Amino acid sequence: MQSAMCNLQFIMITQLTPWDKVQLARNPQRPHTLDYVRGLCEDFVELHGDRRYGDDSAMVGGMARFDGRTVMVIGHQKGRDSRENVKRNWGMPKPEGYRKAQRLFQHAEKFGFPLICFIDTPGADPGIESEERGQGNAIAESILMMAGLKTPIVAIVIGEGGSGGALAIGVADRLIMLENSIYSVASPEGTAAILWRDSAKAPEAARAMKITAQDLLALEIIDAIVPEPEGGAHTDSAAIIAAAGEVIRSQLAPLLQLDLGTLLDQRYAKYRAIGHYQHRQSQILEHTNGDGGPSFAISFT
Amino acid sequence: MKEWFRRQPKHFTPAARENGQQIPDNMWVKCSSCGELNYAKQLNDNLKVCKCGYHMRLTAREWLGLLDADSFVEEDAELAPCDPLEFVSAKDVYAQKIKDNQERTGLNDALISGRGSLAGHALRIAVSEFAFIGGSMGSVYGERLARAAEHAAEARVPLLTITATGGARQHEGVLSLMQMAKTNMALTRLGAAGQPHIALLVDPCYAGVMASYASVADVIIAEPGARVGFAGQRVIEQTIRQKLPAHFQTAEFMLDHGMIDLVVQRSDLRTILARVLRLYSGQANDTTGVPSNLMMVNA
Numbered sequence: 001m002q003s004a005m006c007n008l009q010f011i012m013i014t015q016l017t018p019w020d021k022v023q024l025a026r027n028p029q030r031p032h033t034l035d036y037v038r039g040l041c042e043d044f045v046e047l048h049g050d051r052r053y054g055d056d057s058a059m060v061g062g063m064a065r066f067d068g069r070t071v072m073v074i075g076h077q078k079g080r081d082s083r084e085n086v087k088r089n090w091g092m093p094k095p096e097g098y099r100k101a102q103r104l105f106q107h108a109e110k111f112g113f114p115l116i117c118f119i120d121t122p123g124a125d126p127g128i129e130s131e132e133r134g135q136g137n138a139i140a141e142s143i144l145m146m147a148g149l150k151t152p153i154v155a156i157v158i159g160e161g162g163s164g165g166a167l168a169i170g171v172a173d174r175l176i177m178l179e180n181s182i183y184s185v186a187s188p189e190g191t192a193a194i195l196w197r198d199s200a201k202a203p204e205a206a207r208a209m210k211i212t213a214q215d216l217l218a219l220e221i222i223d224a225i226v227p228e229p230e231g232g233a234h235t236d237s238a239a240i241i242a243a244a245g246e247v248i249r250s251q252l253a254p255l256l257q258l259d260l261g262t263l264l265d266q267r268y269a270k271y272r273a274i275g276h277y278q279h280r281q282s283q284i285l286e287h288t289n290g291d292g293g294p295s296f297a298i299s300f301t
Numbered sequence: 302m303k304e305w306f307r308r309q310p311k312h313f314t315p316a317a318r319e320n321g322q323q324i325p326d327n328m329w330v331k332c333s334s335c336g337e338l339n340y341a342k343q344l345n346d347n348l349k350v351c352k353c354g355y356h357m358r359l360t361a362r363e364w365l366g367l368l369d370a371d372s373f374v375e376e377d378a379e380l381a382p383c384d385p386l387e388f389v390s391a392k393d394v395y396a397q398k399i400k401d402n403q404e405r406t407g408l409n410d411a412l413i414s415g416r417g418s419l420a421g422h423a424l425r426i427a428v429s430e431f432a433f434i435g436g437s438m439g440s441v442y443g444e445r446l447a448r449a450a451e452h453a454a455e456a457r458v459p460l461l462t463i464t465a466t467g468g469a470r471q472h473e474g475v476l477s478l479m480q481m482a483k484t485n486m487a488l489t490r491l492g493a494a495g496q497p498h499i500a501l502l503v504d505p506c507y508a509g510v511m512a513s514y515a516s517v518a519d520v521i522i523a524e525p526g527a528r529v530g531f532a533g534q535r536v537i538e539q540t541i542r543q544k545l546p547a548h549f550q551t552a553e554f555m556l557d558h559g560m561i562d563l564v565v566q567r568s569d570l571r572t573i574l575a576r577v578l579r580l581y582s583g584q585a586n587d588t589t590g591v592p593s594n595l596m597m598v599n600a
Contacts, residue, residue, distance in 0.1 A: 063360070124512075126532035126540055128437045131550060134512035134560045136531035144485045162467075164481060166514040171482045185469045185478040185509070190536070195471055196392055209474045210386045221475060271486045272447065274479040275440030280381035280409055300348065300367050300571045 005081035010035050016180070019203040021212050022188060024180040025159050026122075029234035031241055032251060033060055033075030033093075033118040036100075036158065039241035040064045041073065041246070047107075054132065056087045058098030058125070059169075066116065067249050072108035074169055075118030078159070092125040092161075098168050102145050109151045114252060117155040117169040122187060124165030135160045139168040145169035147271070152255035152263060154248055156226070157181040157213075158233075173267050174251040175221065178211035179228040179242065184211040221274060224251060307313075332357070334526075348567045354594025356524045356567055358504065361413045361430035364463050367571055368417040368426065375415040377448050377514055380441045382410050388472040395472040402433045410441035414449040416456075420575035422582055424461050425453035431465040431505075438510055439470035446514065447487035454494040459581060463501045463572070464515050468508025481482075481513035482567065483500075488514060497581050502552070502561070504528050521561040523552035529561075 016024070024030070037044055049055045061074035074092065079085030092211045093101075106234035108115045124135055146153065146169070155172035161183030177183060186194065188202035192211055216222045229236040254264060321487070329338040334355035344350075365373050381403075386393035405407060407423040411433035416425050427449040429436040438446075453460040469477035491498055500518030504527035511531050515521070523529055530550030537545065548554045555561045565573050 039479065045339045069333075081500070124531070125534045128537065128541065128543075128546065128549070131530055131532065131537070131554075133559050134516075134558065136508075137516040137560050139512035139531070140485065140514070140516035142483075143482055143513060144347050144488065145488045148489045163478060164509055167478055167481055169513075173487075183475055183478075185471060191471050193535075204390055207473070208388055208390050211474065215398065216475060221479060222535040258370065268486055268489075271479065274483055275444050275476055276383040276473075277380050277441045277444055279379040281379060288565055 017203070018206040018209075018212055019188070020203075021180045022182055022206050023236075024209070024232045025182045027232060027234045028078075028080070030159055031233060031237045032080070033073075033077050033120060033158070035237060036241055036244060037062075037064060037073050037075070039238070040245040044073070046177050047104060050096045050103055052096065052099055054096045056089075056093050057087050058091050058093040058121075059097030059100055061101060063113065066245075067252070070111075070113050071116050072104055072113045073116050073118070074104055075158075076121035076166070076169070078120060085296055089125055091121045092123060092162075093165065093168075094125045094127070094130045095133040095135050098124075098135075098138035098142045101169050103144055105142075105145050105149055109149050114256065115149070115151055115153040115172075116248060116252070117153065117172060117184075119155055119157040119161050119166045119170050120159035120164045121165050122160055123162035123190075124168070137295055142168035143171055147267070148264065150264070152252060152258075153267075154252050154255070156243070156244060156248060157183050160187075162187060170272065171267075173255050173263065173270070174223045176224045176226060176232060176244075176247055176251060177261075178226045179241070180232055181213055181214055181224075182206075182211045183213075183216055184209055190194060206258045230265050258281070259292060314513075315600075326381050328588045330357075342374070343438065348491040350441050354525065356504065356526060358431060358465065360432065361408070361428040361463075364428045365413070365417070365426070367463075367574070368419050369421065372419075373415055373417040373426070375413065377414055377445050378409065378453065380409060380444055382439055382441045382473075385440070385474075385476055385553040386472065388474075393472070398434065403551070404434050406430060407596060408433055410439065411436050411470075412438075412445045416452070416458075419461070419571070419578060422459070422578040423456070424459045424578070425449045426463070427454070428460045428463040429466050429510075434470060435467035436465050437467055437477070438480050438484075439473040439477050440480065442470070443477075446480075446484045450484070450487035450491045450498070453496055454478075454490040457494055457496060459496050459574060459578060460488075460491055460498045461501070462498065462514065463503065463520070464506050464510060465503045466506055466508075466510045468510055480515050481505050481509055484514040485517065488517065497577075499522035500575060501570070501574075502527055507531070507533060516560070520563070522573070523555060523561050523566050525564055527552040529555050 044064040046062040060077045064073050076091040077088050078091035079088040123295050153172040154174045155170045156176040188206040189199040191205040192201040193199040214223045223249050229239050233240040306424050328341045332351040335353035384396045384398050411430050416447040427446050497519040499520045502523040545592045552564045556564050
């Protein structure tokens, strides 16, 4: 009976569907950014505020000592219980959260601190206030700033990589994912709603969208996967935190040897190369569509 | 009895227009804002702006009319989409969707890019086509935009983008997401070459594109009443279940909240763009060697 149960458990774990991984990635007992920071770093000093508007609790960051050197750490922070989740807005930053991240990026660059980013968000906050304060702008400027930031950057997806809200702190020289984490252009529910107007089809979307760590490694978007304890990260926090630390250290080490020019050139090449396309003839200006009538040219002059 | 002798005007619905079909001269077009009928030829002469002021959607080809006559030469036209995720679901087969949209619009994907001039100022241009899978940004869109930025940097000319989009293309998954990073990455080259990116946002302009290249242009112009924002309205309504503010996520809202530079009538666009280009011309700065905090401002 015991061995049958073990076999069943083994089968269940080795046959995790993408939807299973979504559940694991969202498990409320999974370690969060501050757990990793406290477990891996010494002398952590949290830095607050965007110096413009406010302090977003969904985005945390600060200076710390990692592997013998000072680094800047930044990450999305979820809550451990309902009350904390309200405070942390479930890890969904508002524009002030991204502007705090930008401030800390520049701080890291100014002093030559490597940047370590922990990604774990359902997505950027989709609210009225966020639109009023320019959420699109906040994310775009974060991405742009990371693109040219003159310091090594390692990012690790520890839970959910929710679209642009995740990418805003994820334009890194090296990108790591935990074995059961996910990274997607929209949440499975969001994709299902967009494509099929039915968010209940989320498991189907999760399968079609290729959002698992293994998928992203195959697509050559990420550089490494951190294996999780059997049953998922939440079953052994100490082990997963240590394992993640090892992979972060080993991904960061070669970056520290590069001169800035090479570092930036390699980062440029990494993102410049992402995308699949082929060649095909098209005649854009001769084409007349619809009923075969003449194409209209609008005269602006 | 009266009906027999009266020539029945054919109605051309906005839905058919949005499929990219052209409107022959002898038809009427119903404005989706005020409901009034516009005679197609007059509408055309008015740059497809209704009498009520509603700016109707233009195709990407029509937007190229902003440029000086015969100045446009397409670049990177041969780039076409693949099916990297082999995206197949009950209702959606990406490979088929691509074929259908290519056939209907005559374009390989949702972006046209190339070189041209406006009021004599040489530039690179990238215009999205909303009729192609909602103007969504996938690998080809991102690649053409990145190349347009790089071509502009190399030629030391400005980049003009004209964008109508629903955001990132779902069917290419995280590859689409990464186009947000790729386009911004290429724009750092343009900034380093001291050349501007001027972005024109037209209805509708949302999500992943708003959260990448469209929002970090040096000058951001939007058309009156254009719906522009990050999160989709349905998402916001479902999340907060309260009434949305007046003019929420319109060009005017973005202007009031400090997110864009200008809201410009379509009939004034060429004039304003010519003025901005004239102001930029002859003032290129090579910023290499300049300290990093100043680089940020130029990027």
